[in-house]
Amino acid sequence: MRPRYRQVGSLRCKQPARPPNGRSSVSETSSADLVIVANRLPVDRIVDADGEVRWQTSPGGLVTALEPVIRAARGAWVGWPGSADVALDPFEVDGMTLIPMTLSASDVELYYEGFSNDTIWPLYHDVIAPPRYRRIWWEAYERVNRRFAEAAAAAVAPGGTVWVHDYQLQLVPRLVRELRPDVTIGYFHHIPFPAYGLYSQLPWRRQVLDGLLGADVIGFQRVADAGNFLRAVRRQLPYPTNKSRVIVTDASGMQRSVTAKPFPISIDVAEYQQIAQRPEVIARAAEIRQELGNPRAILLGVDRLDYTKGIRHRLKAFGELLQDGQLSVTDVALVQVASPSRERVAAYMQLRDEIELTVGRINGVFDTTGHTAIRYLHHSYPRDEMVALYLAADVMLVTALRDGMNLVAKEYVAVRGDTGGVLVLSEFAGAADQLQGALLINPHDIDGMKDAMMVAVNMPHADQTRRMRAMQRRLKRDDVAAWAEAFLQELHAHDRTPHADA
Structure with missing residues (x-):
């Protein structure tokens, strides 16, 4: 039986900052059997009003999945604490060794906001927004990736394992291999990998592919993502491929096999179900419905x-349904949670303006004194409040134009139980491969989305529960524990494979 993964609450660190003598509570040269490398640490640094520092476990599936693995494996986590120019020594939180990376304000601007989020993010999401290619950003990306790799190489034990995560650190696998050829290296790509026609735009396309191929196992969310990566390798690099394997020849002439295949990430289903059964969460869901005027149906969108x-597309479809008279604000309300994201990036500032203007226009036309068409919430909320919203909502709208997975869809399904509910899900989200009980849509097809929303609002309860139960069975089988276990098993099995001409 797999160990259950649990969330750690607010925790105080043993070593919140560099002490006056410059010594750390964790040895700079300590070795870990497993080192996780991610852009962010799994904890958030909170400074109280009295100046005391405490660390609170970050929300999210990745932390939930990997926290117990690290503790069991005598592991460490390399990541950025989230604030510029904050220098911290390694410290421990609840049995996890955390190795903070210091990023200057320039690093944040060039490596993170620039190359990661203004070049790679839009390019890998089908160029929904135009990516920008700036050499100074690429140089910063190389520089920061090397520092992450050096920290991981210094932390990992002889013959240990390094597991790198996501698009901010695509060069790290190769850099770690150069520094520590004795270790096993995995990489998981949480966002889509684009089709070759788009990927080929990247001026540094070969360098990124070569960086990823430093890993022994490269994981993707979908079969299509792994296929796109392998096609890019075949077009750009002189390495033969065979199904999910790439035969890489190192500078020394030695050959080794790299596996690239899908490992769709998931959530801790049991934890979400436990939260949904708490009396105070159930009461809060009822309170939310009452605050919205107890409409016949509540539609919910939850997104960064x-x-x-696809928030604009969703609002357009809902506005047209009101305009057409198919929906009425006295019967149906839309709640849109839009948590703040990358607020210093120009494309995101423009997006916020457009969405808020659209919400204001729709509400101005269709609101009554007792009913609001769209309740727009530009906030982040704690997990309990999100589960209450899921319980209150009759229809969940996940209309992403492109998404690696979308765990919100899985969270909604996990908590619904026998209460029914309908998931309207974009076919361009990775979750669509697993949640076949959803109403799948093309979010670019506004008429098709409107039809799906009307089917969802009017679906009989028996059909809702039948679909939900089927999706829940799939989620329980393929939860976040299964995801982590499957990847690590593949990685360890690969380590026993002879590094020869496979």
């Missing part, structure tokens, strides 16, 4: 404020 999420 990002141009990939």
Whole structure:
């Protein structure tokens, strides 16, 4: 039986900052059997009003999945604490060794906001917004990736494992291999990998592919993403491929096999179900419905404020349904949670303006004194409040234009139980491969989305529960624990494969 993964609450660190003598509570040369490398640490640094520092576990599936693995494996996590120019020594939180990376304000601007989020993010999401290619950003990306790799190489034990995560660190696998050829290296790509016709635009396309191929196993969310990566390798690099394997020849002439295949990430289903059963969460869901005027149906969207999420398309479809008279604000309300995201990036500032103007226009036309068409919430909310919103909502709208997975869709399904509910899900989200009980849509087809929304609002309860139960069975089988276990098993099995002409 797999160990259950649990969320750690607010925790105080043993070593919140560099002490006056410059010594750390964790040895700079300590070795870990497993090192996780991600852009962010799994904890958020909170400074209280009295100046005391505490660390709170970050929300999200990745932390939930990997936290117990690290503790069990005597592991460490390399990542950025989230603030510029904050220098911290390695410290421990609840049995996890955390190795903070210091990023200057320039690093944040060039490596993170620039190359990661203004070049790679739009390019890998089908160029929904135009990517920008700036050499100074690429140089910063190389520089920061090397620092992450050096920290991981210094932390990992002889013969240990390094597991790198996501698009901000695509060069790290190769750099770690150069520094530590004795270790096993995995990489997981959380966002889509684009088709070759788009990927080929990247001026540094070969360098990125070569960086990823430093890993022994490269994981993707969908079969299509792995296929896009392998096609890019065949077009750009002189390495033969065979199904999911690439035969890489290192500078020394030695050959080794790299596996590239899908490992769709998931959530801790049991935890979400436990939250949904708490009396105070159930009461809060009822309170939300009452605050909205107890409409016949509540539609819900929960997204980061990002141009990939299809929020504008969703609002357009809902507005037209009101205009056509198919829906009425006295019967149906839309709640849109749009958590702040990358607020210093120009494309995101423009997106926020457009969405808020659209919400204001629709509400101005269709609101009554007792009913609001769209309740727009530009906030982040704690997990309990999100689960209450899921319980209150009759229809969940996940209309992403492109998404690696979209865990919100899985969270909604996990908590619904026998209460029914309908998931309207974009076919361009990775979750569509697994949640076949959803109403699948093409978010670019506004008429098709409107039809799906009307089917969802009017679906009989028996059909809702039948679909939900089927999707929940799939989620329980393929939860976040299964995801982590499958990837690590593949990685460890690969380590026993002879590095020869496979």
